[in-house]
Amino acid sequence: MEPFPGDILLGACFIISILLVVVGSLVLRYRREAGPALLTVAGALGTASSIIWVLIRSDAVELTEVIPLVLIIASSILAISAVFLWRGGK
Amino acid sequence: MKRETAGMLLITATVFLWSTIEVTTKLIHAELPPLTIAFLRFVLGGIILLPVVIIYRKKVYWSRVSGRDWLVLLLLSFIGITGTFSLYHIALYWIDASSVATLVSAVPLFSAPMSVLILKERIGKIGVAGLLAGGAGVFLIYLSEEFSTESIIAVSIMCIAVTCFSIYAVLMKPLNRKMDPRVTTSLSLFIGGLMMIPILLMDGAPLLRPIPLLSVVYLLFLSFFAVGVAYLFYFMGLERVNMSRGNTLMYLKPTLATVMALIVLSEVPSFLRIVGIVTITISVFVIIREKKLSAALRRILGTGKG
Numbered sequence: 001m002e003p004f005p006g007d008i009l010l011g012a013c014f015i016i017s018i019l020l021v022v023v024g025s026l027v028l029r030y031r032r033e034a035g036p037a038l039l040t041v042a043g044a045l046g047t048a049s050s051i052i053w054v055l056i057r058s059d060a061v062e063l064t065e066v067i068p069l070v071l072i073i074a075s076s077i078l079a080i081s082a083v084f085l086w087r088g089g090k
Numbered sequence: 091m092k093r094e095t096a097g098m099l100l101i102t103a104t105v106f107l108w109s110t111i112e113v114t115t116k117l118i119h120a121e122l123p124p125l126t127i128a129f130l131r132f133v134l135g136g137i138i139l140l141p142v143v144i145i146y147r148k149k150v151y152w153s154r155v156s157g158r159d160w161l162v163l164l165l166l167s168f169i170g171i172t173g174t175f176s177l178y179h180i181a182l183y184w185i186d187a188s189s190v191a192t193l194v195s196a197v198p199l200f201s202a203p204m205s206v207l208i209l210k211e212r213i214g215k216i217g218v219a220g221l222l223a224g225g226a227g228v229f230l231i232y233l234s235e236e237f238s239t240e241s242i243i244a245v246s247i248m249c250i251a252v253t254c255f256s257i258y259a260v261l262m263k264p265l266n267r268k269m270d271p272r273v274t275t276s277l278s279l280f281i282g283g284l285m286m287i288p289i290l291l292m293d294g295a296p297l298l299r300p301i302p303l304l305s306v307v308y309l310l311f312l313s314f315f316a317v318g319v320a321y322l323f324y325f326m327g328l329e330r331v332n333m334s335r336g337n338t339l340m341y342l343k344p345t346l347a348t349v350m351a352l353i354v355l356s357e358v359p360s361f362l363r364i365v366g367i368v369t370i371t372i373s374v375f376v377i378i379r380e381k382k383l384s385a386a387l388r389r390i391l392g393t394g395k396g
Binding site for chain 1: 125165168169172173176177180204207208209210239240243246247250253254257261289292293
């Protein structure tokens with residue numbers, strides 16, 4: 001199977017999302033604040049989108065490819081919001 | 091009619107209309123793709139709600155609303171309306187109407203941990219017990235679905251959708267204090283509907299296509315009544331009764347939706363699903379009423395000791 005540009009993008013997204021979850025949850029242990037919490041959720045959504053993408057591309061499920069796309073956008077919005085809220089900003 | 095009775099009747103009508111969403115959507119699934127239904131539902135419903143923005147504009151502290159607040163509203167509309175309801179309508183395509191209605195009613199289960207982390211609200215032991223029970227309820231709904239990869243993924247997608255909506259509900263709280271909740275809700279429903287257009291285009295789904303007259307009627311009911319009129323009734327009802335009392339009626343949604351699915355779609359709920367629906371309804375009640383329940387429990391224990 002030839003890798004589709006989306007596969008490469010979602011592969012990179014998977015690695016970044018896992019990192020976000022790890023960093024977010026580690027920080028969350030010491031700083032129970034909005035920034036790390038949102039970063040963890042953003043990472044979880046990104047990871048879910050990559051897994052759903054793999055399932056769709058491998059024909060394991062018949063779902064529209066829009067689902068991972070929506071999740072990636074939502075995850076990106078949350079990750080950016082997390083940066084703004086990182087220092088307990090309002 | 092007393093003001094409060096009228097308020098409760100309006101909110102009962104809202105809950106009834108919201109309970110019809112899943113069943114009505116299932117009736118037009120054969121005619122339109124899920125994303126087209128979501129788009130039409132929110133854009134047409136949002137148009138009905140735009141006058142609400144004009145009516146309540148004087149209650150907004152416009153001088154305190156900055157460009158950043160508008161950007162936040164735009165981004166949250168994507169997460170809370172575009173994202174949530176695109177996923178919701180796709181999941182509804184694969185799983186039963188009663189399962190989706192129950193999962194979407196479980197928003198407080200998902201928003202409680204978010205409120206603790208993001209808004210630093212407190213949650214007691216009773217709340218934690220409610221959350222655990224709710225988690226068990228979601229698992230029961232998951233088990234009650236037909237065992238196939240699609241339905242497992244669809245229940246997971248539904249849980250992600252509810253998580254997105256919970257984030258929206260929690261992060262909207264500061265904005266609701268600056269702008270009236272009726273204004274922010276109406277705007278975000280309309281904006282969220284419009285933001286579905288690029289997603290529809292990417293999916294290759296049509297914005298509109300000819301459908302039988304009966305499906306047009308269902309679609310108009312879904313947009314104008316289940317979104318537009320339902321929110322109008324909800325806002326009018328909340329002007330007459332206090333929010334916590336009015337929202338107790340929301341616990342009826344999973345049961346009403348299940349009964350409607352049984353009557354209209356002949357969707358017979360399994361024993362597991364009924365247990366799941368009851369568990370989630372009770373746990374949502376426990377989480378929302380946590381403070382009152384804790385106080386009552388302390389009173390009972392205090393009386394017991396005395």
